Amino acid sequence: MSIFPYLVAAWLFLVGLYGIISSRNFVHITMCLAVVQSSTYVLLLAIGYKVGGVAPIFADVPVGTPAVDPVVQALMLTDIVVEATVVALLLALAVQIQKAAGTVDPDRLLELQG
Amino acid sequence: MNRNRRHVLFFVSAAVLFALLAWGMHDLPPFGHYRGPYGDLVNSATVYERHITDAITAVNFDFRGFDTLGEESILFMSVIGVGTLLRRQTKERKKDDAGESDELETRRAPDPSDAVKVITLGLVGPLVVYGLYIVTHGQVTPGGGFQGGVILATAPLLVYLAGDLKTFKHITSHSLVELGEAAGIFGFVAIGLLGLALGGQFLRNVLPLGEAGSIFSGGTVPLLNLATALAVAGGFISAIYAFLEQTVEMRMEGEE
Amino acid sequence: MLIMQVAILAFVAVTGTAVVLTRDPTNQVIGLSFYGLILALMFFIYQAPDVALSQIVIGAVALPLMFMLGLSKIRRNEQQREELKSKQKQEKAA
Numbered sequence: 001m002s003i004f005p006y007l008v009a010a011w012l013f014l015v016g017l018y019g020i021i022s023s024r025n026f027v028h029i030t031m032c033l034a035v036v037q038s039s040t041y042v043l044l045l046a047i048g049y050k051v052g053g054v055a056p057i058f059a060d061v062p063v064g065t066p067a068v069d070p071v072v073q074a075l076m077l078t079d080i081v082v083e084a085t086v087v088a089l090l091l092a093l094a095v096q097i098q099k100a101a102g103t104v105d106p107d108r109l110l111e112l113q114g
Numbered sequence: 115m116n117r118n119r120r121h122v123l124f125f126v127s128a129a130v131l132f133a134l135l136a137w138g139m140h141d142l143p144p145f146g147h148y149r150g151p152y153g154d155l156v157n158s159a160t161v162y163e164r165h166i167t168d169a170i171t172a173v174n175f176d177f178r179g180f181d182t183l184g185e186e187s188i189l190f191m192s193v194i195g196v197g198t199l200l201r202r203q204t205k206e207r208k209k210d211d212a213g214e215s216d217e218l219e220t221r222r223a224p225d226p227s228d229a230v231k232v233i234t235l236g237l238v239g240p241l242v243v244y245g246l247y248i249v250t251h252g253q254v255t256p257g258g259g260f261q262g263g264v265i266l267a268t269a270p271l272l273v274y275l276a277g278d279l280k281t282f283k284h285i286t287s288h289s290l291v292e293l294g295e296a297a298g299i300f301g302f303v304a305i306g307l308l309g310l311a312l313g314g315q316f317l318r319n320v321l322p323l324g325e326a327g328s329i330f331s332g333g334t335v336p337l338l339n340l341a342t343a344l345a346v347a348g349g350f351i352s353a354i355y356a357f358l359e360q361t362v363e364m365r366m367e368g369e370e
Numbered sequence: 371m372l373i374m375q376v377a378i379l380a381f382v383a384v385t386g387t388a389v390v391l392t393r394d395p396t397n398q399v400i401g402l403s404f405y406g407l408i409l410a411l412m413f414f415i416y417q418a419p420d421v422a423l424s425q426i427v428i429g430a431v432a433l434p435l436m437f438m439l440g441l442s443k444i445r446r447n448e449q450q451r452e453e454l455k456s457k458q459k460q461e462k463a464a
Binding site: 004005008011012015016018019024025027028030031032034035038039041042045049053054055056057067068073076077080081083084087088091092094095098099102104 | 376379380382383386387389390391393395398399402405409412413416417418419420421424425428429432433436437439440441443444447448451
């Protein structure tokens, strides 16, 4: 049980990677990339968790109560917002590829040279 | 290499990687027994040293504020990339000017019903207030610049959903959006330089720390929250508008 | 509490696999939105409310929105291309 969250993170990473290499559509690839990024969230969350800990907000609990790690949560927070803009950039690339080459299939792009 | 060979190669290497990861994970601290000292140190220091009750906002904007500046610059550059990639090329503009707009008759969307209009337009005000609430209370309760900025960025979409395309275009193509985004990043750097000038270190917390639990606590953190919210909201509105731009043009031409 | 933690992790793994195995992008966007919501629930159960707030707003609203917009643009470009091709065929036949 104690390594179950880490195994889930590794599983999500590999499943997303499988989706990327076996995909026939650029938009599908971008969504699988979102799954791969979520595997890092699971890993970070699992590292910082403390059994019996509360959320690290001390507005209503006294300061000494054991709380989970706030540093990894801060990392995840900015990461989620940046992920959305990177996905937007990849989607814009996919739209331009469709306009220029007529297809969003990565396998067929090698044939449509020139 | 063809597809099947690629799949076989992937499955072999994925199995090896999974085995390596599982072997390496046995040495991690067992789940639930957090060992490291840094988290406990931050938890005990935020309220007394910085008068901030939300430890995550303190880490994001005070203890590790420089990392947040890096993340915001990634956001900024991605938005520039989206705007550049989706700009209207000259041949598209010439086609539209010549009147050869290739919109099918069936693509014109129907006007939304009155119920939808009332609900969406009625929710715009509360949504903006809610977004501002989340931004300003970032140092007291869960929230902060990032979450509040994205909530604020979805407010113009309600206008689009209500079918009011002219107002939507007026809001999102206004130069204030780009100005706000640039002002957000610039404000972050300016506050950092203020810390450098008054305290000797970039992004040092130099303003008076208020009382823990009130909005004006934490010195520079409320200002950094506002700057981040501006940057994130402006960035998301620009990105979404870049995607929606040609759709809006087609629909407006169909209506007139 | 322990049962809820194990169950939500298993649910996340299954939903992630489902998102990857859905091939049609339009269907996958709905699955991605649901996956974002389940992730936010997981963050909440693991005592991370700030991250859950961020994930709900982005993963269930902003991300599917951008995907839908991108997909509609791609579909319109495809339709324009096909119209152009059929026009050229008619001109050749005539």
